[in-house]
Amino acid sequence: xxxxxxxxxxxxxxxxxxxxxxxxxxxxxxxxxxxxxxxxxxxxxxxxxxxxxxxxxxxxxxxxxxxxxxxxxxxxxxxxxxxxxxxxxxxxxxxxxxxxxxxxxxxxxxxxxxxxxxxxxxxxxxxxxxxxxxxxxxxxxxxxxxxxxxxxxxxxxxxxxxxxxxxxxxxxxxxxxxxxxxxxxxxxxxxxxxxxxxxxxxxxxxxxxxxxxxxxxxxxxxxxxxxx
Amino acid sequence: xxxxxxxxxxxxxxxxxxxxxxxxxxxxxxxxxxxxxxxxxxxxxxxxxxxxxxxxxxxxxxxxxxxxxxxxxxxxxxxxxxxxxxxxxxxxxxxxxxxxxxxxxxxxxxxxxxxxxxxxxxxxxxxxxxxxxxxxxxxxxxxxxxxxxxxxxxxxxxxxxxxxxxxxxxxxxxxxxxxxxxxxxxxxxxxxxxxxxxxxxxxxxxxxxxxxxxxxxxxxxxxxxxxx
Numbered sequence: 001x002x003x004x005x006x007x008x009x010x011x012x013x014x015x016x017x018x019x020x021x022x023x024x025x026x027x028x029x030x031x032x033x034x035x036x037x038x039x040x041x042x043x044x045x046x047x048x049x050x051x052x053x054x055x056x057x058x059x060x061x062x063x064x065x066x067x068x069x070x071x072x073x074x075x076x077x078x079x080x081x082x083x084x085x086x087x088x089x090x091x092x093x094x095x096x097x098x099x100x101x102x103x104x105x106x107x108x109x110x111x112x113x114x115x116x117x118x119x120x121x122x123x124x125x126x127x128x129x130x131x132x133x134x135x136x137x138x139x140x141x142x143x144x145x146x147x148x149x150x151x152x153x154x155x156x157x158x159x160x161x162x163x164x165x166x167x168x169x170x171x172x173x174x175x176x177x178x179x180x181x182x183x184x185x186x187x188x189x190x191x192x193x194x195x196x197x198x199x200x201x202x203x204x205x206x207x208x209x210x211x212x213x214x215x216x217x218x219x220x221x222x223x224x225x226x227x228x
Numbered sequence: 229x230x231x232x233x234x235x236x237x238x239x240x241x242x243x244x245x246x247x248x249x250x251x252x253x254x255x256x257x258x259x260x261x262x263x264x265x266x267x268x269x270x271x272x273x274x275x276x277x278x279x280x281x282x283x284x285x286x287x288x289x290x291x292x293x294x295x296x297x298x299x300x301x302x303x304x305x306x307x308x309x310x311x312x313x314x315x316x317x318x319x320x321x322x323x324x325x326x327x328x329x330x331x332x333x334x335x336x337x338x339x340x341x342x343x344x345x346x347x348x349x350x351x352x353x354x355x356x357x358x359x360x361x362x363x364x365x366x367x368x369x370x371x372x373x374x375x376x377x378x379x380x381x382x383x384x385x386x387x388x389x390x391x392x393x394x395x396x397x398x399x400x401x402x403x404x405x406x407x408x409x410x411x412x413x414x415x416x417x418x419x420x421x422x423x424x425x426x427x428x429x430x431x432x433x434x435x436x437x438x439x440x441x442x443x444x445x446x447x448x449x450x451x452x453x454x455x456x
Contacts, residue, residue: 065293065294066338067292067293070342071290071341073344095383095387101341101345105337105378106337110296110334112329136382136387137381137382145373148373152373153365154329154365
């Protein structure tokens, strides 16, 4: 029996990264999930990430501290209100205050660090450039630039003969397609939490961009909404 | 009186980043120094960084937690011995175990996050590609790739009409030239700590690559060695 190659998968506890982890499993990788305690307003998404790890039976889950909250500047890490009740057309037209400056760059950099230590070449991210909030660090050209950087940044990429690949299997899928892919791969989407501002009892608010995009996805897929 | 533009300067507590901070001051920036508690073996470099901040009278100093130690894989963050007694010719020929996977990428990403929040476009790093340990993330092509990434990664770079610049003023200087530039700019190099493995009382070991490169620099500059 050959040993599976390791891959690092960014896992936020949301729906997209859970489906992306399931894709990595389907692709035959030994999935090493990476989550962050980055100063987010709530730790419920880390509980959701841990539940996804258990349900998918992933090899390893690391939760790393990185204090993005020290910089402020985002509704997800500082006392800035999360926008609610926006229409699907409105979402994605301009970058909302839930944007965390350079977050995906920080997360991918840390994934790259772990990948190099593990001897992994593949890094999965649940980025989506279709039904999304308009964040610049979810676009294909950004991810391609990071892949180039990864190969210049590391010993593995420059001398080790390895070529890092940033895999974003959901990049060009609609939320509808993501819901259907998750079902096809047997992901329990009810474990995942997309909400930016859950209520104190841990339920999604139903009003933020993430909740609204999720709801729209289930609706378009003709599926009953699954949520924590 | 016009308000000076802010710049983020990566400050490790070593000689190179202290000189790079002094260059940023000379360039007319309001210097925001950024250091990391990243799981390094000793916190003495953070004391050195704080001393440099005081001596240069910098506007602000932020020490951010990012747990690179969680990944292991380096002599600087795990129980792997630091090489000692290598000749200047040997240093730089192959990447030593003091390499921390993706460290500069993680640090520059965090600097980018702060820069975007501050409205700064300029990020200084004390990277050097002449008298260095052969780390891939100190090379000019790496820094250029990061600059491109920074402009794709952020709202400021994509919609805000800003252009981030990664400034590495020491990139092509020898250690000799760095010592002379530091003197010219009035940096108290005796406050800085280059050593990878200081003794328990906080003195540099005198035997690791960083100590040997530093010693060589002072010698070539015809200056008495200054150290903590």
